[in-house]
Every structure is written in structure tokens, then in C-alpha cells.
Amino acid sequence: MTKKTLLLFIFLSYSLASLAQKRGSLENTVITSEKGEIRVQTGENGELKINVEPKDITKFKAAGLVRYGDFGAKGDGETDDIDAIAATHAFANLHGLRVKADDKARYYIGGKERTAVIRTDTDFGKAAFMIDDTEVQNRNASVFTVSSGLQSFKLEKITSLKRNQEKIEAPLPGPCLITVTNANVKQYIRYGLNQNNGSSQTDIFVVDKNGNVDMKAPIIWDFDQITDITALPIDEKELRITGGRFTTIANKAESKYTYYSRNISIRRSHVLVEGLEHRITGEGDHGAPYGGFITIGDCANVTVKNTILTGHKTYSTIGAANKPVTMGTYDLSANRAINVSFVNCTQTNDINDNTYWGILGSNFCKNMLYDRCVLSRFDAHQGVANATIRNSTLGHMGINAxxxxxxxxxxxxxxxxxxxxxxxxxxxxxxxxxxxxxxxxxxxxxxxxxxxxxxxxxxxxxxxxxxxxxxxxxxxxxxxxxxxxxxxxxxxxxxxxxxxxxxxxxxxxxxxxxxxxxxxxxxxxxxxxxxxxxxxxxxxxxxxxxxx
Incomplete structure (x- = not known):
């Protein structure tokens, strides 16, 4: 190797490491490319430290994918594999590689606070994932988050909006999801056993690069004042998540409104989830409710297809009116999302069994679809704009909207x-x-x-x-x-x-x-x-x- 070539190699290695550290920091990871075996370690501040030497990077790029086993996952059903799983996705995100699980593996995920960030196509295949919620460090931390690499930004110059307004005046890099709030107006002021003081006036809509509003999901409120308005560029390429046999070992916490979010959280537009299965075990005579195993929020154009879900057991607590109330607990949820479709989805327990809560809850959504579903409930809490239920069977909780x-x-x-x-x-x-x-x-x-x-x-x-x-x-x-x-x-x-x-x-x-x-x-x-x-x-x- 000549001196010039050696200097170029050192420069490229250093640049790669610097870029990795910069981009990985969003996922609480530091990725380096020093010589030696692949290493996944936890730093003093809880960050994930990942090292992959250049020859392995070349090998993975040539294959176009990485596997959890490449980063140390055992898949034996006993060893906690969450760090290896998160490291695999962090590396795949950096290099634009697909992720593939081992079909024969049983990945155990304990209660450690660690979220695997998915930004590339992922095939869970026939692999089993055991998510143990009996001892959890942070019940609000998702196990997987499907996110965009694009960054949101504020629209400072827009100070008001009108219902059915057709265009906004703002410089945009391309199609964007717009979220707007007026904290000075309260709506959905709930009545009854779960009474509350309402939510800030909220709307969500899609615009093209010229600011034209998609009128299939129009602005539904007049905003005389705006306290926050954000634009998130929309990923135009579909991200696919396929397969996976997930089992939640249910929490045994006190029965009160301390929702668990140990889930797959979708926060990116244009996502397809297909062929996933979710089951629940270990439910006893008490437990805290769940916010949804698949949760969809702050995004557009998400489809969940050919998926098997499970209703959660219903527990009771004392509500805001100081009276006993059954707590909503979900396997599906959607919040501030547009064009959300559930196609050919079923559940493992009887849709007519009222000891299990209805399977879906949603707020602030537009254009929701059930097609060829057999599920216990469709529900829109804080409003849905346009909903379609076709070719489906709804169980004991029916259609609430x-x-x-x-x-x-x-x-x-x-x-x-x-x-x-x-x-x-x-x-x-x-x-x-x-x-x-x-x-x-x-x-x-x-x-x-x-x-x-x-x-x-x-x-x-x-x-x-x-x-x-x-x-x-x-x-x-x-x-x-x-x-x-x-x-x-x-x-x-x-x-x-x-x-x-x-x-x-x-x-x-x-x-x-x-x-x-x-x-x-x-x-x-x-x-x-x-x-x-x-x-x-x-x-x-x-x-x-x-x-x-």
C-alpha cells in the first residue's frame, strides 16, 4: 500500500466513524469502525457502543442486509437480546441495509430501557420475540420505533387557519405532514367517569411541496390562533416490516392508569406491516393497561395487513369521578395519523368475550379503514374524519365513533x-x-x-x-x-x-x-x-x- 493510499484509507475510516457517531447519536448509539471483532457494549451513560471493522462493513454492504446474530444476539429464549437487536438496526440505518431475523431464533427481550430504531426494511420472519414486562425500567419506552431520518421544522409565519382551507403559504422541501395546535382552546372536554378538562385544539393534514392541502383529509377546525405548528417531510419510499411471532409476558403492576408502551411504535409515513402475530401471556387478576402493541402516530399512509392480534384482559380502577371504572387497554392504537388501514386482521381471543377490552383506540385521525377484519371493536375517541368499515365482523364492543x-x-x-x-x-x-x-x-x-x-x-x-x-x-x-x-x-x-x-x-x-x-x-x-x-x-x- 502506497503512502498516499494509506492516508486516503485512514481519512475514509475516520470520516465513516465520525459520520456514524453523529447519526447514531439520535438513537443513543455510537458506531465506530476500528479493527477487531464486532463489539456491542453499553457505555457509562447507557448509550450503545458499536464497533464494526471496515472489512465487515464491506461484507454487509455486499450482502445488502444484516442479521441480529451478526451483532451478538443469541436467540436462545433466555439471553436478553435487546442490545444486539438495537445495535443491528442502528448499523443498518447508517448504511441503508435490510434487517433479517433468524427464523429459528427465540429472542428474549427483558425490561431494560432500550429501543431499537427501525429505518430500513425489516423481516422478522418466523422468529419468536418474547417481551417480558414483569420488571420494566421504563414502561413508556417502546421496544421498536419505526422512525424517519427526515427532520421536522417549525412554520413560524403561519398564525391562523380556516376549516377546509385549501393551501398554506410556506416554503417546503416536498410533501409534508402538518401538525397544528392552539393551546388556548380546549376541545374534547370529556364527560362521565373519566371526565377531564379537554385537549388543546389539534389538527393534522398533508400538503404537497407547494402547500396544497390534500382535501381528502381536510383541515377540520378554525384556528384563530396557533401556539405550535410543525411540518414533517414525508418519506415517499415505503418501508416494509414483515413477519414476527411476538408474545408479551404481561405486567403485574397495580391496576391504575399507568399505561405500558412496550410495543412497536410507528412514527414514519408510508409503512407496511404484514404477517405479524402478537399474543399475550401471564395476565392475572390485576395489571396496568396497555396503550397498544402496534401504535401509529404523527404519520400518514400506514397499512397493517394479514396480522393476528390479541385483546387484553380488562381491569378496573377508580376513575376521575372517584367511582369504579373499567380501563381501556389496547393492542392497536392510532393517534394524529392520516390514511391508516387495517386489512385482513384478526385476533386470537373471542371477539364476543367481554372480559377482554376492545382492540383498537384512536384519537385525532383521518381516513381510517377496516377491510376484511374480524376484531372486537372499532373506536374513535377524540374524533376521526372519515372512516370506512367493509367486509368485516365487529364483536361485542362494536363500532364507537x-x-x-x-x-x-x-x-x-x-x-x-x-x-x-x-x-x-x-x-x-x-x-x-x-x-x-x-x-x-x-x-x-x-x-x-x-x-x-x-x-x-x-x-x-x-x-x-x-x-x-x-x-x-x-x-x-x-x-x-x-x-x-x-x-x-x-x-x-x-x-x-x-x-x-x-x-x-x-x-x-x-x-x-x-x-x-x-x-x-x-x-x-x-x-x-x-x-x-x-x-x-x-x-x-x-x-x-x-x-x-
């Missing part, structure tokens, strides 16, 4: 107490339209009950932070109601439940008036009991609804 736009339910079987429950804790509000077609309702899973197609509750005495609406138009066509099992003196199914039993005449005054449905269009609605469909037990409240 508040929000706006179009709620479309087609070719599906619903086994909840109603077809749609408009959540009363957020004002039973849907500002838009509901279409139900080619569906079957099996009320309460076939237990004797007097069903209503649209359920909810609204007193008109609580300020939710927004005007509350019933769907302006409801279209129901080709619906079969299996009400063969019903109580004595059954009058037949109703379109609407009794939303306000106190509202019996003009003497009742709403402090916050409810905007009622204008029309209901019925085509070919049949019942197993032979009894006709009624408007409601509360004829006064719905006297102005036109039923066609």
Missing part, C-alpha cells in the same frame, strides 16, 4: 348493541353523513335486547368545547337485523336510542343545543322478529327527522 365527514359501513356484520355508538363521553357528535349498506346486525351478540341502530346520549348541559351534531343524513340499505332473541313486550328495533330521556317536550332547555339529524333514508331493512323499524322511544326528540 365521534367525528366528521363520511362514516361508511358496508358488507359487514356487527355484533355490538347497535350498529354505531356515538360516544356520549365526547358529545355523541358526528358532523357529516353515515351510510350503512349490505350489513347484518346481531344485537348484543344474540343476547335478548331491544336494539337501536344508532346509539348515544346527549343532555345538552355539558360543554364539550364544540357544537355537537348528529349525522345530518343517515342512509341504510339492505340491512338484516337478527332480533330473533328479544325481551318480552318487545316493540321492535329503533333507528335512534333515547338520547335524552329528560327531553319530553318544549319545557326542556339545552344550554348547548344538539344539532339533530335531518333525514334518514331506508331501503330494504328486514328483521328476524318481523317487527317493523321504529324511529325511537323518544318521539319528541326526533319529531323533525324525515324518515324516507
Amino acid at each position: 365521534i367525528g366528521s365527514g363520511l362514516l361508511l359501513i358496508e358488507n359487514s356484520t356487527i355484533r355490538g348493541r347497535s350498529i354505531v355508538n356515538l360516544r356520549s363521553d365526547y358529545g355523541s357528535t358526528w358532523q357529516g353523513e353515515v351510510i350503512i349498506r349490505n350489513c347484518v346486525l346481531v344485537p348484543a351478540g344474540g343476547k335478548p335486547t331491544s336494539p337501536a341502530l344508532i346509539s348515544g346520549s346527549y343532555s345538552g348541559q355539558h360543554d364539550f368545547g364544540y357544537t355537537c351534531y348528529m349525522p345530518e343524513r343517515i342512509t341504510i340499505e339492505n340491512l338484516r337485523i337478527d332480533d330473533s332473541k328479544h325481551p318480552e313486550n318487545y316493540k321492535g328495533p329503533a333507528i335512534f336510542t333515547n338520547f335524552n330521556p329528560e327531553m319530553r317536550d318544549d319545557s326542556y332547555k339545552e344550554k348547548f343545543p344538539y344539532v339533530k339529524t335531518k333525514e334518514v333514508i331506508l331501503r330494504n331493512v328486514t328483521t328476524a322478529s318481523g317487527k317493523p323499524l321504529r324511529t325511537s322511544d323518544n318521539l319528541y326528540m326526533f319529531k323533525d327527522v324525515q324518515v324516507k
Whole structure:
């Protein structure tokens, strides 16, 4: 080797090490390229120190992928492999390499606070992953985070926004996800056993490089003032995560609202999760709830496909109203996300077993889809703009939603107490339209009950932070109601439940008036009991609804 060549090699090695340390710091890692075997160590401050010599870097680049075993993972089901797993992904992220698990491996992941950051295609294959939550250092630390290498930035010059605004004026590097907040306005001021003071006014939308808003997911609020507005460039290349047989060994913590987030957290746009399985073991007579094994947030265009999930056991605690309350606990969650699709997803436990909580919770989302799913629940807490449920079966918790736009339910079987429950804790509000077609309702899973197609509750005495609406138009066509099992003196199914039993005449005054449905269009609605469909037990409240 000539002196000139040697100097060039030293320079390139030093540059590589410097670049690695700089980029790896985002993942709490330091990557070097000194001579010697591959080393993965923990530093004094908890950082992951990874060394890969140049000849191994060349070998991995030629292969186009790395494996967990390359970085010391044992896969024996006993040794904690989280450091090796995190190191593999950190190295793969730096060099743009795919990650592949060993199909025969059983990777044990203990309670150490360490998150593996995924930025490249990952094939978990048939490998088993045991996530032990019995002794966890930080319940809020995800096991895997799927993130973008792109950096968000503030949009300082935008001081207000209008509902359905079509364009923003801002210099953008390309398509971006915009998140906006007005902390001076509170909305979704929750009512009931889990009452709270609401959330800051929030919206999320997508713009192209010229600032044009994607009107399929429009701005839904007027922002007279903005306290924070952020743009995150959108990754245009799809990232794929495939396979994996995950098992959570459940926590045994006190039953209170200390949510566990030991999960796969997706924080990057354009992601496909396919063929994953998640099971749960070790649930006893108490435990803290889970925020979701697959959580999707602050991103757009995410699909979870051909995936098997598991509902969590329901535990109780004392809620904000100082009364006993069952705690929501989830295997799926989505928050501030756009274009989220669940396709051909099922769960391991019975969708009609009410000892397990409903499997999905969501907030501030737009354009959510269930297609060919068999799951215990669809749920939108703090609003969804546009949702579609098709070719699916919903279990004991049915469809719960508040929000706006179009709620479309087609070719599906619903086994909840109603077809749609408009959540009363957020004002039973849907500002838009509901279409139900080619569906079957099996009320309460076939237990004797007097069903209503649209359920909810609204007193008109609580300020939710927004005007509350019933769907302006409801279209129901080709619906079969299996009400063969019903109580004595059954009058037949109703379109609407009794939303306000106190509202019996003009003497009742709403402090916050409810905007009622204008029309209901019925085509070919049949019942197993032979009894006709009624408007409601509360004829006064719905006297102005036109039923066609």
C-alpha cells in the first residue's frame, strides 16, 4: 500500500466513524469502525457502543442486509437480546441495509430501557420475540420505533387557519405532514367517569411541496390562533416490516392508569406491516393497561395487513369521578395519523368475550379503514374524519365513533348493541353523513335486547368545547337485523336510542343545543322478529327527522 493510499484509507475510516457517531447519536448509539471483532457494549451513560471493522462493513454492504446474530444476539429464549437487536438496526440505518431475523431464533427481550430504531426494511420472519414486562425500567419506552431520518421544522409565519382551507403559504422541501395546535382552546372536554378538562385544539393534514392541502383529509377546525405548528417531510419510499411471532409476558403492576408502551411504535409515513402475530401471556387478576402493541402516530399512509392480534384482559380502577371504572387497554392504537388501514386482521381471543377490552383506540385521525377484519371493536375517541368499515365482523364492543365527514359501513356484520355508538363521553357528535349498506346486525351478540341502530346520549348541559351534531343524513340499505332473541313486550328495533330521556317536550332547555339529524333514508331493512323499524322511544326528540 502506497503512502498516499494509506492516508486516503485512514481519512475514509475516520470520516465513516465520525459520520456514524453523529447519526447514531439520535438513537443513543455510537458506531465506530476500528479493527477487531464486532463489539456491542453499553457505555457509562447507557448509550450503545458499536464497533464494526471496515472489512465487515464491506461484507454487509455486499450482502445488502444484516442479521441480529451478526451483532451478538443469541436467540436462545433466555439471553436478553435487546442490545444486539438495537445495535443491528442502528448499523443498518447508517448504511441503508435490510434487517433479517433468524427464523429459528427465540429472542428474549427483558425490561431494560432500550429501543431499537427501525429505518430500513425489516423481516422478522418466523422468529419468536418474547417481551417480558414483569420488571420494566421504563414502561413508556417502546421496544421498536419505526422512525424517519427526515427532520421536522417549525412554520413560524403561519398564525391562523380556516376549516377546509385549501393551501398554506410556506416554503417546503416536498410533501409534508402538518401538525397544528392552539393551546388556548380546549376541545374534547370529556364527560362521565373519566371526565377531564379537554385537549388543546389539534389538527393534522398533508400538503404537497407547494402547500396544497390534500382535501381528502381536510383541515377540520378554525384556528384563530396557533401556539405550535410543525411540518414533517414525508418519506415517499415505503418501508416494509414483515413477519414476527411476538408474545408479551404481561405486567403485574397495580391496576391504575399507568399505561405500558412496550410495543412497536410507528412514527414514519408510508409503512407496511404484514404477517405479524402478537399474543399475550401471564395476565392475572390485576395489571396496568396497555396503550397498544402496534401504535401509529404523527404519520400518514400506514397499512397493517394479514396480522393476528390479541385483546387484553380488562381491569378496573377508580376513575376521575372517584367511582369504579373499567380501563381501556389496547393492542392497536392510532393517534394524529392520516390514511391508516387495517386489512385482513384478526385476533386470537373471542371477539364476543367481554372480559377482554376492545382492540383498537384512536384519537385525532383521518381516513381510517377496516377491510376484511374480524376484531372486537372499532373506536374513535377524540374524533376521526372519515372512516370506512367493509367486509368485516365487529364483536361485542362494536363500532364507537365521534367525528366528521363520511362514516361508511358496508358488507359487514356487527355484533355490538347497535350498529354505531356515538360516544356520549365526547358529545355523541358526528358532523357529516353515515351510510350503512349490505350489513347484518346481531344485537348484543344474540343476547335478548331491544336494539337501536344508532346509539348515544346527549343532555345538552355539558360543554364539550364544540357544537355537537348528529349525522345530518343517515342512509341504510339492505340491512338484516337478527332480533330473533328479544325481551318480552318487545316493540321492535329503533333507528335512534333515547338520547335524552329528560327531553319530553318544549319545557326542556339545552344550554348547548344538539344539532339533530335531518333525514334518514331506508331501503330494504328486514328483521328476524318481523317487527317493523321504529324511529325511537323518544318521539319528541326526533319529531323533525324525515324518515324516507
